[in-house]
Amino acid sequence: MSLPVRNAHVKGQEWYQADDVAEAYDEKRFSQGGRLIDRREKRAVLEALAPIEDKRILEIACGTGRFTTLLADRGADIVGVDISEAMLQQARGRAREAGVADRLEYLHGDAGRLPFPDDQFDAVLAMRFFHLCDTPTEFITELRRVSRRQVVFDTFNRYSTRSLYNWALPMGSRLYDEREVAELLEAAGLDLAAAEDDWVLPYGLYRQLPGRAAAAVRWLDNGLDATPVGRHLASVSYWDARVPEV
Numbered sequence: 680m681s682l683p684v685r686n687a688h689v690k691g692q693e694w695y696q697a698d699d700v701a702e703a704y705d706e707k708r709f710s711q712g713g714r715l716i717d718r719r720e721k722r723a724v725l726e727a728l729a730p731i732e733d734k735r736i737l738e739i740a741c742g743t744g745r746f747t748t749l750l751a752d753r754g755a756d757i758v759g760v761d762i763s764e765a766m767l768q769q770a771r772g773r774a775r776e777a778g779v780a781d782r783l784e785y786l787h788g789d790a791g792r793l794p795f796p797d798d799q800f801d802a803v804l805a806m807r808f809f810h811l812c813d814t815p816t817e818f819i820t821e822l823r824r825v826s827r828r829q830v831v832f833d834t835f836n837r838y839s840t841r842s843l844y845n846w847a848l849p850m851g852s853r854l855y856d857e858r859e860v861a862e863l864l865e866a867a868g869l870d871l872a873a874a875e876d877d878w879v880l881p882y883g884l885y886r887q888l889p890g891r892a893a894a895a896v897r898w899l900d901n902g903l904d905a906t907p908v909g910r911h912l913a914s915v916s917y918w919d920a921r922v923p924e925v
Contacts, residue, residue, distance in 0.1 A: 702769070734754075734756070738758070743773060748773050752779050762789065801827065803831070809855070831918065
């Protein structure tokens with residue numbers, strides 16, 4: 680199914696929708712030391728959304744299906760939405776290989792105009808998305824609209840190692856501090872249930888390292904993260920927001 684797709688308010692859409700980008704996406708980001716990033720993100724998602732079985736979940740910007748396939752395998756009934764048809768083709772292939780295609784539905788469309796009624800899902804997931812948003816309040820309000828319980832997302836943090844090289848990235852990233860996230864949640868009518876900070880050292884470093892070297896760097900990173908200073912310098916935060924009970 681294809682939905683109306685617009686080209687405003689999200690960075691890098693033309694690049695992201697290219698076939699060659701979709702084909703190489705996982706290999707470039709989640710091979711070698713990038714496997715540690717993949718593992719940590721999946722743990723954050725599973726912990727926030729638990730219990731998974733029979734939960735109705737929407738993932739926006741689902742990409743190549745890393746999380747949709749994982750959640751379907753854990754028993755969720757899940758819909759994935761992405762602006763890139765090339766990414767969705769990769770996701771469908773992953774779901775077939777994992778044997779969970781019957782628990783998944785993928786839609787090509789715009790996260791700012793979701794074709795679902797209010798309170799359609801138990802939870803909405805948005806990973807690797809808000810750093811690309813020019814108008815994050817618009818998007819999180821739409822995610823809240825279709826979720827009756829929970830919105831889970833991540834952000835790159837303003838006062839972190841990422842700020843040192845963000846200018847050099849092809850698209851850059853929108854960086855957030857705690858105040859900005861709190862304002863987003865307030866605008867959407869969401870309460871913060873839990874938050875985790877991680878990755879003092881930048882993602883880009885891990886992706887350049889083979890597995891053993893990356894594991895050693897990760898050990899150092901965890902040590903830094905455990906210190907008061909390290910927690911303030913964490914480059915990524917995982918947010919678990921809830922719809923207030925009436």
